[in-house]
Structures are given as C-alpha cells and as structure tokens.
Amino acid sequence: MRRLIIETLTYPRIMLLANLEADDCPQNRYFNPDHPRCQLCQQGEECNWLNCNDEFSVLARKPIDVLHEALLYSIDYVGAQCSDDGHNVRRCACESCEWVRKARQISAEYLNIKKETFRALTERI
Numbered sequence: 001m002r003r004l005i006i007e008t009l010t011y012p013r014i015m016l017l018a019n020l021e022a023d024d025c026p027q028n029r030y031f032n033p034d035h036p037r038c039q040l041c042q043q044g045e046e047c048n049w050l051n052c053n054d055e056f057s058v059l060a061r062k063p064i065d066v067l068h069e070a071l072l073y074s075i076d077y078v079g080a081q082c083s084d085d086g087h088n089v090r091r092c093a094c095e096s097c098e099w100v101r102k103a104r105q106i107s108a109e110y111l112n113i114k115k116e117t118f119r120a121l122t123e124r125i
C-alpha cells in the first residue's frame with residue numbers, strides 16, 4: 001500500500017511542477033516558511049507540498065499517514081484543476097480525471113485497511 005501511494009503521488013508532482021510559475025521566484029521553488037516572499041506567495045501551499053513530496057525527499061521513510069495526507073491534498077488539487085477546466089471527474093476519460101478516480105479508490109482502500117487493523121488490535125485487548 002505504501003509503495004502504491006508513493007507511485008500515485010508521481011502524477012500530481014509532475015502536474016504541480018508544470019503549473020508552478022518560477023520565473024519571478026527568488027527561492028527557485030524551494031519553499032522556505034521563514035522567507036517573507038514565500039509567506040505572501042499565492043503558490044506557497046502547492047510549493048510546500050512539492051518540496052515535501054519531491055523525488056529527492058525520503059518518501060519511503062515517511063509514516064504512511066503522512067503519505068496518505070499528501071495523497072488527499074493531491075486529489076483535491078488535481079480534482080480542482082479538472083473542475084476548472086470543465087471536466088466531469090466521474091465520467092471524463094482524460095488522464096487527470098482517471099487519476100483522481102484511481103487515487104480516490106486507493107485512499108478508500110487505505111482507510112479500510114486502517115479501520116480493519118484498528119479493529120483487529122482492539123479485539124485483542
């Protein structure tokens with residue numbers, strides 16, 4: 001499941017990278033929460049996500065809950081892009097809409113596994 005979530009984060013990462021405007025960014029897209037420009041930047045949230053989830057970060061060592069949070073954020077982000085472009089995420093066959101459907105399914109599976117694990121643990125007590 002961990003590997004599946006990490007792989008699923010590849011698509012929104014590429015999309016975010018393509019969408020972020022870096023031409024006038026003094027930080028060259030390295031989000032710094034202490035930098036006044038980053039604090040005021042409208043793309044701060046996306047940029048921070050990208051920095052936390054880029055291919056150089058140690059995703060494999062992050063707790064699975066953190067990976068799932070990143071997945072939820074990217075579902076909202078990609079879903080919003082699709083809606084802005086007038087797509088019907090439930091039916092559209094484009095790559096982004098298909099990604100959103102698949103990612104939602106993975107998220108639901110993860111939550112289900114988490115619930116079952118919790119139930120198994122509490123039954124033992």
Ligand SMILES: [Zn+2]
Nearest residue numbers: 087092094097
């Ligand atoms: Zn679409």
